[in-house]
Amino acid sequence: MTPTQKLREALARKGLPLTQQRLAVFEALEKAKDHPSAEALHRALRGKYPSLSLATVYKTLQTLKDVGLAQVVNAPHAEARFDAITGVHHHAICRGCGRIEDVFDARLDRLSAPRVKGFELGAHSVHFYGLCGRCKTKKL
Amino acid sequence: MTPTQKLREALARKGLPLTQQRLAVFEALEKAKDHPSAEALHRALRGKYPSLSLATVYKTLQTLKDVGLAQVVNAPHAEARFDAITGVHHHAICRGCGRIEDVFDARLDRLSAPRVKGFELGAHSVHFYGLCGRCKTKKL
DNA sequence: ATGGGTGCAAAATGTTTGCAAGTCC
């Protein structure tokens, strides 16, 4: 399935039209292997589509997320959240309200780093996503 | 060891003075169990220290990080980084330049969610931190 | 005494939004 088909189909499922901008952003995102930012995508595309605006790139990425063709790797423009516990531990994060609970689990601490070309990896941290008690009830 | 001692010592190791503001922020951060944001800490402290500025809270958190007494749970005000791969996968993140590489590892995919009071957890993602090839050489 | 810290306000950064004009089906 070509990118165009894949995108058209995913958009159609939500009744959304396929536009040139959406196709351009989607193709660029699929081609890039370095988890580009909105800014990076905009930069990469402005040669071919000089009128493409950064706001459109943001909106399109949101749309791609909505139709299940993209995801965000980190969680910015949320506030930074700090922790006085500097030892190894993990987190349960509520998708509803952003609440973060610490998770202590030796089994998770023991995970060994995978081999990634060139990287020298040390610490790791596991993020579990879900709904906290309050948001679970709210959603019903 | 009291918070004051712990803080004084960590700061002294880098030749930095202990101030009332630093102590206040550090104590508040240790006491809070909900991964407060800078804003939240500022709000919590303004009753007792009305002149404490938000900028100082930010600077202090940075300092606490530098001396190893705090860490950031998420990574905001970095740009959002997007990914067209929507399946389960993990990431290797370079502390030097922020580069993100995908990690595919079935062993990691299979991790079962821990029990966290009230939470209903689904997906998870493992972040490995380290230095990429380029930053490794730069640091030497 | 002096190097660094604090508080303020302004700048910077990343993202979102309102709206007129344009595009897709």
Add this chain to the structure above:
DNA sequence: GGACTTGCAAACATTTTGCACCCAT
């Protein structure tokens, strides 16, 4: 034709910075 999207600029939220004054050592 009608709903949705685009591009622009302005708004927004979070974080950083410059600078005059102040505090810890």
